[in-house]
Amino acid sequence: MAIIYRDKSALIIDDFGEFRSGVRKMLEYYGMKDIQTAGTADDGVAKAKKRAFDIYICDYNLGDGKDGQQILEELRHFKIVKHTSVFIMVTAENTQGMVLGALEYQPDCYLTKPLTKAVLKTRLDRMFNLKEAIWDVNNAIDEEDYEEAIKYCDENIADKSKYMGFCIKTKAHLLYQTNNFTASRDLYDMLLEGRKVDWAVLGKAKSLFSLEDYDGAVKLFKGLVKENEMNLVAFDWLSRCYEMKGEPTEAQKTLELAIKKSPKAIKRQIKLGELAKKNNDLDTATKAFRKSVRLGEHSVYRSSENELNLAKSLMEKAATDSTLAGKKAGKEALETLEATEKKYRRDEKVQMETRLIAARVFVSLERESAAEKQLKEAKELKEKFVGDLEQSVIVNMAQAYRSLDDLDEAASLLNEVSHSDADDELKADIEALVNDPEIMERQAELNEHNQKGVELYQSKETDKAIDCFLLASEQSPTSAAINLNLAQALIKRMQRDGKTASDFEKCMVCLKHLESLEEENKRYKRYQEISKIASSLG
Amino acid sequence: MSQEKGHLQGEASELDFSSVLASSVHDMKNSIGMLMSSLDELIEQIPDPSEGQNQLMSTVQYEASRVNNDLIHLLSFYRLKKNTLPITLDEHIVAEVLEEQIVYNKILAEKRGLEVTLECDEELVWYFDAEMISGIVNNVLINAIRYSRKKICILAKEKDGYLEITLADDGGGFPESMLSTSGDCIKTVDFSTGSTGLGLFFAGQIAALHINKDRKGFIKLRNGGALQGGIFCLFLP
Numbered sequence: 001m002a003i004i005y006r007d008k009s010a011l012i013i014d015d016f017g018e019f020r021s022g023v024r025k026m027l028e029y030y031g032m033k034d035i036q037t038a039g040t041a042d043d044g045v046a047k048a049k050k051r052a053f054d055i056y057i058c059d060y061n062l063g064d065g066k067d068g069q070q071i072l073e074e075l076r077h078f079k080i081v082k083h084t085s086v087f088i089m090v091t092a093e094n095t096q097g098m099v100l101g102a103l104e105y106q107p108d109c110y111l112t113k114p115l116t117k118a119v120l121k122t123r124l125d126r127m128f129n130l131k132e133a134i135w136d137v138n139n140a141i142d143e144e145d146y147e148e149a150i151k152y153c154d155e156n157i158a159d160k161s162k163y164m165g166f167c168i169k170t171k172a173h174l175l176y177q178t179n180n181f182t183a184s185r186d187l188y189d190m191l192l193e194g195r196k197v198d199w200a201v202l203g204k205a206k207s208l209f210s211l212e213d214y215d216g217a218v219k220l221f222k223g224l225v226k227e228n229e230m231n232l233v234a235f236d237w238l239s240r241c242y243e244m245k246g247e248p249t250e251a252q253k254t255l256e257l258a259i260k261k262s263p264k265a266i267k268r269q270i271k272l273g274e275l276a277k278k279n280n281d282l283d284t285a286t287k288a289f290r291k292s293v294r295l296g297e298h299s300v301y302r303s304s305e306n307e308l309n310l311a312k313s314l315m316e317k318a319a320t321d322s323t324l325a326g327k328k329a330g331k332e333a334l335e336t337l338e339a340t341e342k343k344y345r346r347d348e349k350v351q352m353e354t355r356l357i358a359a360r361v362f363v364s365l366e367r368e369s370a371a372e373k374q375l376k377e378a379k380e381l382k383e384k385f386v387g388d389l390e391q392s393v394i395v396n397m398a399q400a401y402r403s404l405d406d407l408d409e410a411a412s413l414l415n416e417v418s419h420s421d422a423d424d425e426l427k428a429d430i431e432a433l434v435n436d437p438e439i440m441e442r443q444a445e446l447n448e449h450n451q452k453g454v455e456l457y458q459s460k461e462t463d464k465a466i467d468c469f470l471l472a473s474e475q476s477p478t479s480a481a482i483n484l485n486l487a488q489a490l491i492k493r494m495q496r497d498g499k500t501a502s503d504f505e506k507c508m509v510c511l512k513h514l515e516s517l518e519e520e521n522k523r524y525k526r527y528q529e530i531s532k533i534a535s536s537l538g
Numbered sequence: 539m540s541q542e543k544g545h546l547q548g549e550a551s552e553l554d555f556s557s558v559l560a561s562s563v564h565d566m567k568n569s570i571g572m573l574m575s576s577l578d579e580l581i582e583q584i585p586d587p588s589e590g591q592n593q594l595m596s597t598v599q600y601e602a603s604r605v606n607n608d609l610i611h612l613l614s615f616y617r618l619k620k621n622t623l624p625i626t627l628d629e630h631i632v633a634e635v636l637e638e639q640i641v642y643n644k645i646l647a648e649k650r651g652l653e654v655t656l657e658c659d660e661e662l663v664w665y666f667d668a669e670m671i672s673g674i675v676n677n678v679l680i681n682a683i684r685y686s687r688k689k690i691c692i693l694a695k696e697k698d699g700y701l702e703i704t705l706a707d708d709g710g711g712f713p714e715s716m717l718s719t720s721g722d723c724i725k726t727v728d729f730s731t732g733s734t735g736l737g738l739f740f741a742g743q744i745a746a747l748h749i750n751k752d753r754k755g756f757i758k759l760r761n762g763g764a765l766q767g768g769i770f771c772l773f774l775p
Binding site: 126 | 627631751
């Protein structure tokens with residue numbers, strides 16, 4: 001079918017002026033008039049956002065900043081490039097396409113430089129012939145009506161046209177995207193029976209992952225990386241499998257292999273940082289987050305999260321390493337935080353978080369007054385803060401107060417925190433605070449039931465006091481203060497009414513919780529006295 | 539280009555002669571690419587060139603293509619050695635891939651007064667690495683353009699579970715020494731005879747990377763046929 005180019009539009013993105021004008025001339029030769037060019041990635045994205053084009057010709061190597069793949073990701077992510085239009089990625093050498101071939105966002109085709117007028121034309125003809133033959137499918141995808149798109153795929157498959165293979169591939173991908181993992185797995189399986197193709201193996205493995213068959217997925221991903229050590233997407237998935245299988249060290253190792261091959265991928269660097277942090281490998285985490293900050297500058301993934309993650313891992317290093325390396329980490333953390341505060345001046349949440357991290361860095365550097373100042377500012381921001389504060393920020397604040405030994409603030413902040421929608425990392429942070437013996441004590445002191453029990457006990461209403469202490473101990477079963485109060489009140493009642501099995505048993509449970517109390521503890525003496533009386537009752 | 543530099547900096551510890559060479563080759567390939575497309579443009583802008591001009595232009599074009607192919611071979615060899623030359627199998631419309639290579643060399647063929655024909659079912663689809671196979675076809679085609687008299691015929695069809703791509707010319711045919719070791723060109727790389735042997739060596743290597751179940755791809759060289767010249771055959775399972 002002859003394609004008419006007269007009414008088509010195009011956007012050319014390349015940092016090479018000669019290339020841009022060369023391609024423009026080629027397109028003009030085909031009869032096109034509506035052609036725009038961009039010499040930088042940012043300009044290209046801006047022009048693409050303004051209006052739709054029929055053809056996008058984008059160079060992969062764009063000098064510093066975003067590369068062609070990042071442009072494609074951004075444009076596809078925000079659904080700016082329609083599936084009915086043609087996106088051509090121009091690479092300098094033919095192997096780049098292979099390296100990029102497994103990525104989630106794909107151009108319609110890769111073309112290797114040099115481009116000639118005739119080659120570009122045949123390739124465009126080819127693409128438009130395909131696009132026109134399966135216009136229904138792509139249009140439905142653009143409208144996010146995936147069921148309809150699958151239906152059109154089926155029609156094309158039934159017709160057994162030369163685009164049948166393309167439609168099967170698209171259908172399998174759509175099934176996976178719409179969470180029909182059993183169906184996508186079966187379709188990939190069927191394809192693989194005929195011939196082993198990498199993308200089908202990848203598709204099947206991803207389906208298995210979603211079906212929680214991690215061992216099956218690992219086997220396939222491992223095969224893919226063995227055959228093509230540049231299949232970085234397979235490395236990423238393999239790492240995720242290990243994580244799900246509860247093997248975080250293996251997951252980190254796998255990701256590090258992929259990063260060695262391609263250090264420029266920001267998402268992977270962030271993921272490595274998170275994994276390394278989980279594995280308590282602070283140096284690796286710091287390195288990865290540092291890279292993510294640098295790479296993030298030009299990417300859609302530019303986010304204060306990158307800076308904050310870096311500052312946090314540096315802060316942890318400063319807190320746990322008392323050598324010069326720790327001090328250096330602390331210094332870098334403060335520099336990072338200062339830059340972050342400037343960069344995200346208008347973001348109050350960021351302003352709070354930087355101060356909370358800075359406070360803890362100052363504590364590690366033994367600069368308490370500076371720490372207090374940061375924390376005070378953070379608290380003021382918190383009071384002004386409109387909208388819901390994330391749990392993690394409150395937990396960070398509690399951690400900062402804890403590091404300054406301000407137990408009252410830490411304990412009262414913890415009362416604002418709920419475990420319900422916390423992720424694993426946050427849960428671990430909350431647990432650590434909740435199980436902190438000193439905070440636990442302060443929480444007990446702040447516990448209303450406990451306070452009321454003390455008042456009742458003092459006004460000799462022992463029975464009512466016991467009820468209060470029982471309620472308090474339900475809330476903080478391991479608190480030394482509450483256990484002591486409860487034990488003491490129970491003994492009082494037994495001294496008054498005589499020993500009962502139930503009271504005595506409750507008393508013993510309380511004392512059991514206190515067994516680990518150390519001699520230096522200010523409550524140790526009281527504990528000893530109470531247990532002496534208790535054993536005399538027994 | 540800037541990416542390539544960054545790559546070298548990033549792995550400075552692994553900097554060795556072959557990496558430097560690969561990087562330079564990559565750079566040269568970019569330049570030759572610009573050179574070739576500028577040349578195409580230049581040729582079009584010359585109205586009614588004389589016979590002598592035509593001759594010269596086709597020589598420049600042919601030599602540029604040869605240098606480009608040589609550079610591609612060098613890069614491929616580097617990757618083959620570093621084991622980073624993976625095959626990306628996907629389904630392609632055979633006629634489209636072959637047509638593209640004919641178009642790619644159209645001006646060169648025209649300048650030499652050659653007719654290149656394609657015989658292939660429009661609906662024929664096959665699984666192969668399009669970039670790699672295009673590279674092989676391009677290399678063989680350029681070579682054929684250099685040595686044929688009037689006609690080159692490319693033919694593709696399915697036969698016994700293989701895709702068979704045949705490129706026949708009416709030139710003098712392959713030398714006897716090459717025919718005897720067909721399909722195993724690795725031993726015939728003779729640097730005194732230019733790049734032909736090296737090109738065929740890679741063709742064989744890349745064909746062999748195409749595997750379907752227990753069958754491997756391969757190449758074969760013959761002389762004769764309808765055009766009474768050299769015949770290059772590529773079989774892909």
